[in-house]
Amino acid sequence: MNAVRLIGDGVFSMNGREWSLLVACLLAIVIFSVASPHYATSGNAATVLRNSVELLLIGLGMTLLLAMGGIDVSIGIVMGLAAIAIGRVLGADGNPLLAIVVGPLVGALLGCVTAAVVVLGRVPAIVGTLGLLGVYRTAVFVLLGGQWLSGLPSSLTNLLATSVLGVPVPALAIAVAYLAVWLALRRTPYGLHLLAIGNSEEKARLSGIPVIKVRFITFVISGVLTGIAATFYVATYRNVEMTIGSTLALDAIAAVILGGTSILGGRCSLIGTVLGVLLLRILQNGLLLIGVPSLWQPVVTGVLIIGVLGFEAVCNGLPLGRFQRARA
Amino acid sequence: MTEPFLVVRNIAKRFGALTALANVDLEIRSGEVLALLGDNGAGKSTFIKILAGAHPPSDGELVIEGNPVAFSSPKDAAASGIATIFQELALSENLSIAENVFLGRELKRSILGIPFLKRKEMRQRVDGLLKELDAHISDPEAPVGSLSGGQRQAVAICRALNLNARLVIMDEPTAALAVAETRKVLALTRRLAARGCAVVLISHNISEVFEVADRIVVFRRGRKVAERLAAETDHEEVVSLITGAHPDVRALEKTN
Numbered sequence: 042m043n044a045v046r047l048i049g050d051g052v053f054s055m056n057g058r059e060w061s062l063l064v065a066c067l068l069a070i071v072i073f074s075v076a077s078p079h080y081a082t083s084g085n086a087a088t089v090l091r092n093s094v095e096l097l098l099i100g101l102g103m104t105l106l107l108a109m110g111g112i113d114v115s116i117g118i119v120m121g122l123a124a125i126a127i128g129r130v131l132g133a134d135g136n137p138l139l140a141i142v143v144g145p146l147v148g149a150l151l152g153c154v155t156a157a158v159v160v161l162g163r164v165p166a167i168v169g170t171l172g173l174l175g176v177y178r179t180a181v182f183v184l185l186g187g188q189w190l191s192g193l194p195s196s197l198t199n200l201l202a203t204s205v206l207g208v209p210v211p212a213l214a215i216a217v218a219y220l221a222v223w224l225a226l227r228r229t230p231y232g233l234h235l236l237a238i239g240n241s242e243e244k245a246r247l248s249g250i251p252v253i254k255v256r257f258i259t260f261v262i263s264g265v266l267t268g269i270a271a272t273f274y275v276a277t278y279r280n281v282e283m284t285i286g287s288t289l290a291l292d293a294i295a296a297v298i299l300g301g302t303s304i305l306g307g308r309c310s311l312i313g314t315v316l317g318v319l320l321l322r323i324l325q326n327g328l329l330l331i332g333v334p335s336l337w338q339p340v341v342t343g344v345l346i347i348g349v350l351g352f353e354a355v356c357n358g359l360p361l362g363r364f365q366r367a368r369a
Numbered sequence: 370m371t372e373p374f375l376v377v378r379n380i381a382k383r384f385g386a387l388t389a390l391a392n393v394d395l396e397i398r399s400g401e402v403l404a405l406l407g408d409n410g411a412g413k414s415t416f417i418k419i420l421a422g423a424h425p426p427s428d429g430e431l432v433i434e435g436n437p438v439a440f441s442s443p444k445d446a447a448a449s450g451i452a453t454i455f456q457e458l459a460l461s462e463n464l465s466i467a468e469n470v471f472l473g474r475e476l477k478r479s480i481l482g483i484p485f486l487k488r489k490e491m492r493q494r495v496d497g498l499l500k501e502l503d504a505h506i507s508d509p510e511a512p513v514g515s516l517s518g519g520q521r522q523a524v525a526i527c528r529a530l531n532l533n534a535r536l537v538i539m540d541e542p543t544a545a546l547a548v549a550e551t552r553k554v555l556a557l558t559r560r561l562a563a564r565g566c567a568v569v570l571i572s573h574n575i576s577e578v579f580e581v582a583d584r585i586v587v588f589r590r591g592r593k594v595a596e597r598l599a600a601e602t603d604h605e606e607v608v609s610l611i612t613g614a615h616p617d618v619r620a621l622e623k624t625n
């Protein structure tokens with residue numbers, strides 16, 4: 042008996058949700074290939090993958106945050122700030138190794154700031170990070186002085202656009218990050234504590250879990266991943282624009298929820314996040330190629346979020362269930 | 370009489386203007402089942418949360434085997450050998466049985482300075498405990514959310530046993546259980562005491578209390594109003610102590 046098992050324990054455990062996402066990705070690819078002659082080219086496939094790098098890294102951190110019952114809506118602008126720091130370092134002496142260190146460092150620092158507000162200051166994560174979003178937006182504007190940071194030297198690009206044993210460095214970085222996050226989540230006490238906090242912070246506390254420490258660390262981890270994402274961003278585009286990262290948080294939250302991580306915490310799927318990111322980027326790219334203006338991209342993301350959460354609410358029978366219980 | 374494992378001296382707890390507990394003195398002995406009785410809101414849960422390190426007391430002190438202790442978290446209390454099974458059970462429904470039993474004090478091995486879970490050892494240990502308890506749960510990998518009330522209680526007791534607790538506190542462990550499961554939990558309570566554990570049991574069921582308790586303590590409106598050896602009192606007297614009809618309680622409440 043007891044066929045029930047905890048889901049998503051293996052490195053690439055796939056359940057119904059993940060398989061559906063995979064099918065959705067393939068279906069979207071087929072439809073777009075038929076609809077646009079420019080779609081099914083190796084160049085376009087590379088573009089989609091290239092456009093997924095930052096979101097994959099940030100999505101892994103967002104998965105941890107949501108699984109813990111947290112969230113960070115300022116994460117896109119955090120990447121912007123880290124990118125500015127990297128740009129400044131590159132612009133000054135062009136040392137790419139220094140630039141590689143600066144990204145994660147600034148990310149970690151900003152993660153500490155977020156944690157200080159949300160964890161130590163006990164401000165609800167959604168409110169605290171919304172406040173930080175406002176502050177950081179202005180910070181980006183002031184730091185850039187209303188101009189793009191552009192014409193950065195190619196030293197960082199040369200370092201990160203290469204391949205190691207035929208594997209592009211970004212893919213390698215994502216694989217390492219994925220494995221590290223998976224190990225932390227499924228094979229260390231930290232992961233258990235994080236999931237317990239996501240289930241119920243009070244119960245976690247009563248079980249003797251260092252709740253504050255675990256929550257703090259998770260915001261820092263998310264910051265570090267975001268800093269790494271910034272490094273790849275700068276390496277690819279060699280400029281930092283005023284609107285950097287403005288839709289990233291929305292995209293990340295959408296992809297993670299799409300992947301089967303609970304917005305209420307306690308349950309998550311890392312492979313689901315990866316597939317969620319890919320589906321989102323495939324849809325955004327495909328719609329662009331069949332002639333939908335990029336203005337509509339956030340609409341697609343927004344509709345996906347609302348659709349998934351609405352669908353889950355109906356499946357869990359939440360509104361009806363509550364109603365029945367209230368009457369009983 | 371043996372030396373008490375835990376002495377509670379003049380404990381009080383206030384939540385803002387509300388005094389949930391005042392002037393509680395109590396001795397808790399190893400090998401003894403102590404039952405806490407009292408009406409809803411009498412302060413029973415608050416009292417054991419103080420013993421469990423979940424609330425700091427507003428006043429008073431706890432002394433374990435002669436040494437005063439101050440708990441700033443449930444982890445501290447656990448380190449002093451106090452395991453608590455809360456009314457709300459404090460289990461994580463999204464984690465497995467084995468993970469719940471070890472939650473907060475996992476077995477781990479360090480690889481390159483990173484603590485990794487010893488999953489197999491934890492599973493085997495929990496398997497053994499579940500068999501010992503005769504809990505009829507065959508798979509320690511099952512999520513706690515899929516278990517019945519009695520099975521969850523067994524998991525919570527496993528947690529306490531696994532801690533090698535010297536004092537096990539249970540807040541209404543049988544409240545949500547069917548008759549057969551209640552029998553099992555009560556038998557378990559006696560077995561814990563026979564192992565030399567001190568057991569504190571909160572219950573609303575007085576016949577149940579007489580079945581397992583050595584000593585009975587009654588709380589009323591945040592005070593300890595009576596303490597009796599189970600052998601020297603009866604159902605009727607205990608009821609009058611709880612309701613306040615007993616002359617002793619009346620006298621006490623008049624003086625305050």
Ligand SMILES: Nc1ncnc2c1ncn2[C@@H]1O[C@H](COP(=O)(O)OP(=O)(O)O)[C@@H](O)[C@H]1O
Binds near residue numbers: 408410
């Ligand atoms: N965290 C809290 N904050 C404020 N008041 C509380 C809290 N916990 C308990 N109380 C109050 O303390 C009193 C005792 O409650 P409790 O210890 O739960 O009683 P019992 O377990 O005996 O039913 C009640 O009046 C209750 O409302």
Ligand SMILES: [Mg+2]
Binds near residue numbers: 413414456
């Ligand atoms: Mg209670």
